[in-house]
Amino acid sequence: MRKTPPCPLPEETRLVTPCPSLDAESARAEAARCLSTRPCQGCEICQLMCPDQAITRDEASHGPVIDLNYCKGCGLCAHFCPKKAITMELEQAGD
Numbered sequence: 001m002r003k004t005p006p007c008p009l010p011e012e013t014r015l016v017t018p019c020p021s022l023d024a025e026s027a028r029a030e031a032a033r034c035l036s037t038r039p040c041q042g043c044e045i046c047q048l049m050c051p052d053q054a055i056t057r058d059e060a061s062h063g064p065v066i067d068l069n070y071c072k073g074c075g076l077c078a079h080f081c082p083k084k085a086i087t088m089e090l091e092q093a094g095d
Contacts, residue, residue: 004014018075019051027031039063039085040062040063040064040083040086041083042062042063043079044084045077045081045082046077046080047064047083049076049077049079050071050076050077051071051072051074051076052071052072052074053070054066054069054071055066055067055071056092057078063085064077064085064086066086073088076090
């Protein structure tokens, strides 16, 4: 449990202007905009979520590398990626 400081905080450290209130739809749109402005940050959530352990990390780019010989296409990596750096694409017939 977090304890309150023994003395009040100085006024200049408090939030002066509150954030504007957003409805649920606007909040989702703003969150998607903020999270999609950067590529993969190397959080490794995709690696943790992959049931086939088909995802490793490229040492040079620090981005995810998916071994398609082991990937079953479940899409958990793409679903849980907070930056949406992984996308799923349907394979064409014969690929």
